[in-house]
Amino acid sequence: MRIVVCAKQVVDLAQIRMNRETREPILSGIPLIIGDIEKNVLEEATRIKEQHKAEVIALSIGWPQPDGTILECLGRGADRAVMLADPIFETLSSTGVATVLAKAIEKIGDYALILLGEGSTDNNSGQVGPMVAQILGLPLVSYARQLEIVEDKVRIVKGLEDCFETAEASLPVVVTVSAEINEPRIPTILDVMEASSKPQESWSLGDIEISREELEQHHSVKVLSNQYPEQTRKNILFQEELGKSVDSLLQNLVKEGVLER
């Protein structure tokens, strides 16, 4: 059984700071790392591999080259990896990303299970999984909190707002997973060392038979602005003796009228 894991590299959100004049995020120089949900996806793929005979292939597209993310995937249980890097990916909307992923998945071929996160750590739009399923004409099961392979089917517990649903679909299938599905283990030093010797391939748009013109059509959403919300917080930190700090806090809260006396 072949499992394809789609992994997105994201900017390290904890390191972004605001440009005080424009209120825009300062993104230059911020390292690109693997997203959080990707770790759950890889953990799940690895668990399946431990129970069934399976090969896990990590797929990542991005710009600059998502080699750090690919290495992380290989350290977290993927057997081999495919990446695509192109400046056009930076501004591609979800339909475009899904198109590229779907083409790459087709080229990888012979897949039984395609796993993605339910939403990326940065945009969390939740669009790419359903779109990939649509393009490949595969069934889609989203928001998986439990996943089991039963013969030629997946059985999945989906976490929705008001209920948990147990759903079944025949392989091949696209599944998006929620963070609740597992607790990703931390790769050992050995895992990390082995990762760099596992096979990696770099494909171009030509390799997956997609033209730049076709992708240009997927610049369908235009960003007008991306700014920190106006923030007028006082940022006062009390760090004196605890009793005094607590008193100062309460005095201020009463003064502001947010605590009823």
Added chain:
Amino acid sequence: MPGVLVFSEKDEFALDLLPKSAALAKQLEMELNVAILGPAAKSRATQYFARGASKAYISENELFTEFDAKVQSQALFEIAEVSQAEIMLLVSTKRGKEIASSLAQMLGAGCITNALDIKVEDSKLVASRYGLGGTTIVSEYIETPKKVIAVIPQTFETIEVKSSDGQVIDVDLKLDKPEVKVIERKERKRESVDIEKTDVLICVGLGLKQKEDLGLIQELANAVGGEIGCSRDLASSLGWLSEDRIVGMSGKRCKPKVVFSIGISGQSQHVAGIVGAKTIAAINNDKNAPIFRVADYGILADLYEAVPLLTKRLHNMLKS
């Protein structure tokens, strides 16, 4: 006439979205139509007309008895065609997002999910959403002829309804059978808390060492007459509190007078849920915790010392 098509798998969410959609449709000089799928679709249409819909495209096809995202998006794809819809306004529930994404792919449309607001600017439909994990607000518009936007539930003011007439159009849909079979559905245990409505919110996070220590937090909540909310992981990974209490991008967005944030690092996805608070007070033992950067007041201390003391002082203060 080109139209705006409103749909949600849940009537109440679609109905909430209608008054705003009606205003947008008017500004864009478009017709406001709705899609209603499933049992009793025809009789459900009246409520939609009362909130401004002109036409209701309905289908009571038995395939809609069970929810299936693909079946629903296929239906909407066909209805978009017959109703000449240019703009599909959906609701960004989990299911709503599945539908929005599949539909957008079928239509070759640009898609925005988790929209916080939508407005018309220079005759463009501009939507805003969180960016960079809730750190920023992104304002954007779709350039494709057809557009799909899913708005976070219950975002807009509701209006008083007045009964009004509309046209019901029963559409004959060509649908494929669902590929995913639902074998069981378990309702989630709902807690009757409404942390979105409280004036005082106590938010607790992974700074808490064990479930039993929630008692400390409850005592504080009792002392101020507040409700307890939490960070995601405390509920979804540890299960110490119900998921109804999660505050943040994937939980509740709260607007209390004051929030006490306790043992929470202040990552953007969480903070998105408290930015609406009038005042933010935080207790954390890490001077560099990001929560201090978004708080009005911070106390640098171990919560196990600070919380009992705070509770005691509040008791004395609010009693006198």
